Amino acid sequence: MMDFWIILTAVLVASACSILGCFLILRRMALVGDAISHAVLPGIAIAFLMSGTRDSMWMLLGATAFGLLTVFLIQTLQTSxxxxxxxIGIVFTALFAVGVLLISLNAQHIDLDLDCVLFGEIAYVPWDTWTLGGADMGPRAVWMLGITLTVILLLMGLFYKQFKICAFDPAMAAACGIPVLLFHYLLMGMVSMTAVSSFESVGAIxxxxxxxxxxxxxxxLTNRLGVMIGLSVAAGIVSAISGYLISYLLDASIAGCIVSVAGILFILALLLSxxxxxxxxxxRRREAQAA
Amino acid sequence: MLDWLISLWSDPNTRWILLGCTLLGLGSGVIGSFTFLRRESLLGDTLAHAALPGVCIAFMLGEVKSVSLFLIGALLAGIAAVLCVSAISRWTRIKPDAAMGIVLTFFFGIGTVMLTHIQHSGSGSQSGLDKYLFGQAAAMVTGDVYTLMGVSVLLILAAMLLFKEFKLISFDPGFARGIGLPVGLLEHTMLILTTVAVAAGIQAVGVVLVAALLITPAAAARYWTDRLPAMLAFAGLFGAISGASGAAISTLGEGIPTGPVTVLAATLLFAVSLLFAPGRGLAAKALRHRALKADYARTANTGALEAAEGGSRK
Known part of the structure; x- marks a missing residue:
């Protein structure tokens, strides 16, 4: 049962991230995703200090707000x-530093380990359960990730066409009357939400x-967005499951193994696509030369 | 306050660490200015994360914690990472920023696997390894500080000796190639110097935040001047102040990590520069804008008056 919950968490993280990642890659915003996932740390720390609990809703809201603040600050600096x-570099290092400082200054009040911030500890997920009216509802992380994934699927399902046009040609999207800025912040909001809910299980990096x-x-592997999202989710899920198995064999960090497997899949695609x-x-080049 | 400053200076160990961090900030500020101008700021972040597997391998081979050994490991891993980034962005349709993200996380993931493997195998003195993640200057011993100072002096000397060449490849690599400079070689030299700065900075500031030592002082310096020598001086000064205040403030309490304090000091300097620098700062810009508007309103009014008078005279 333990293994089931851990694998389920990893699969949920992988699916949520891989869907959003496609849009980040296409919009050339890969490193903004990097910045957001670091910058939600002070949000998580402040939500902890204010509410005094690990209550998920507080954390999800507070830290998602910090994610959007990051995007806003980066854009303000750029326009100035x-x-x-x-x-990007200045904003995320500053916010991450605030987060680390808040956590280490309030170490006795915050039930958050700094190592956990970077690597997460997915192995503890099954023990951290959510109880509703005395009934055990299963691990908290699974609920948070489940909500996040539902929100992503819902928004993507409703506005797939809009997100697609914004990803490939923002100018045309604006000309069609799509509120590009709104969709930009919607995407960034989803990235922040995913970063926050995956934070404790797989860590910032x-x-x-x-x-x-x-x-x-x-x-x-493909030139079609729909296929790309499908393949991306498949690659994410395969790395989540096989990463977990490998970490069991090596007795090493689960999250580290998952990312390493994802990297190996990338290398395979790089060579064999x-x-x-x-x-x-x-x-092809040799054929062309021979001809 | 004064007591605290005196106690900082009277404790020989603290004095060395303070000096080491100051020099480190100075060196990284100077090298960071070049990477900033070449728009490669985030390369520092990639190099820092990629250093983790190098440090772990160095530990596994050497079985000891030694800053110079870690430096070599970090340097080699950093070079490997940079080669991967340029290979991916040159040979495929993946953009450089995504390539950096891929290499950064892949190397860091492997590093994490190695780190946890070392920790679980329980080989005694591994506890210092996680200091690498957030940096704890107080954990340095005198030998480490010497290494750090040596590296910083090397960075500053290299930047001074190769100043003219670095200036050219930062502003106009095409022209540099045209007049026969070995641009590829110089770019690699600069890359190696950046890697050295990052690898040294990890000890004091930690893996995640070391990029800020390169980026933030340089970006702040850019607001104060349009001349490269002055920019290097400003960046070095800002870096030195941040390094010194990070090391000094972290002696105040047991739980205060050096890295975040250093980065926040640098960010504060950046914010001040962004707002109040003469010429390029936001306040100066707003004042100029207002003066221009007032000026325009005045000339527009007088112009309209003259036109009206001219019209009545006819």
């Missing part, structure tokens, strides 16, 4: 004339891994 890479790597793998893979590319 700072180059985009530097504004590995959220980024699940956001970017499966989506990039899928990007190498029939359309964009390196081997196919060199074969």
């Amino acid at each position: 004339g700072l180059q985009s890479d530097a504004s 590995l959220v980024v891994g699940m956001l970017i790597i499966p989506a990039a793998t899928a990007y190498l 029939p359309s964009h893979g390196l081997i196919a590319k060199f074969a």
Whole structure:
């Protein structure tokens, strides 16, 4: 049963992240995802200090707000004339530093381990259960991730066309009368929500891994957005399950193993993809030379 | 306050650490200015995360905690990571930013696996390894501080010796190639210097935040001047102040980590520069904008008056 809950959590993280990752990759915002997943830390810490509990709703709201604040700050700095890479770097390091400082200064009040912040501890998920009216409802993380995934699926299902046009051609989207900025913040809000709810189970940096790597793998395999999302989710789920098995064999961090497997899948796609893979590319080049 | 400052200086260990962090901030600020101008700021973040497996391998091979050994491990892993990023973005349709994200998390994931593997196998002195994640300058011994200072001096010297070349490849690599400079070699040299700065900074500031040592002082310095030598001086100064205040404030309490304090000091300097720097700061810009508006309103009014007078005279 323990294994079931851990694998379920990993699969939920992988699915939520891989769907959103496709849009981040297409909009060239991969590193904004990186920034958000670090910058939600002070939100989580403040929500902890204010509510004094690990109550999920507080944390989800507080930290999601910080995610949106990050996006807003990055854009404000950019419009004031700072180059985009530097504004991303400054904003997320500053917010992450605030978070680490808040946690280490209130170490006795906050039930959060700093190592946990980076790697997460998915192995503890089954013990941290949510009780409603005395009844055990299963692990809290599964509920939070389940809610997040439902929100993502709902929004994506309703506005798939809008998100698609915004991802490929924001100018055309604006010309069609789609509120581009609203969809931008909607996407970023979903990324923040995912970052927050995956935070405790896989940690800041590995959220980024699940956001970017499966989506990039899928990007190498297809030219169609729908197929890309499907492949990305498949790659995410395969890495979640096999990463868990490998971590069991190696006696090492589950989240680390999951991301490593995702990386290995990416390398395979990089080499073997029939359309964009390196081997196919060199074969085509040699054919062209021979002709 | 004064007592605290005196106690900082009288304790020889603290004095060395303070000096080491100051020099480190200075060196990273100077090197960071070049990476900032080349729009490669986030490379520092990639290098820092990618260093983790290098540090772990160095620990597994050496079985000891030694800053110089870790530096070599971090350097090699960082170079491998940079090669991967440029290979992915050159050979496939994946953009450089996504390539950085992939390499960063993949290396860090492998590093995590190694780190937990070392911790679970329980080989005695591993506890210092997790200090690498958030940085704890107080944990350094004198030998580490010497290494840190040596590295920082090396960075500053290299930047001074190769100043003209670095200036050219930062502003106009095409021209640099045209006049026959070995641009590829210089770019690699700068990359290695950046990697060295990151690898040294990890000890004091930690893996996640070390990128800020490169980015934030340089970005702040950019607001104060349009001249590269002055920018390097400002960036070095801001970096040194941040490093010194990080090391000093973290001696105040047991639980205060050096890294976040250093980064927040740098961010504060950045915010001040962004708002109040003469010329490029937001306040100066707003004042200029207002003056321009007032000026325009005045000339527009007088112009309209003259036009009206001219019209009546006819």
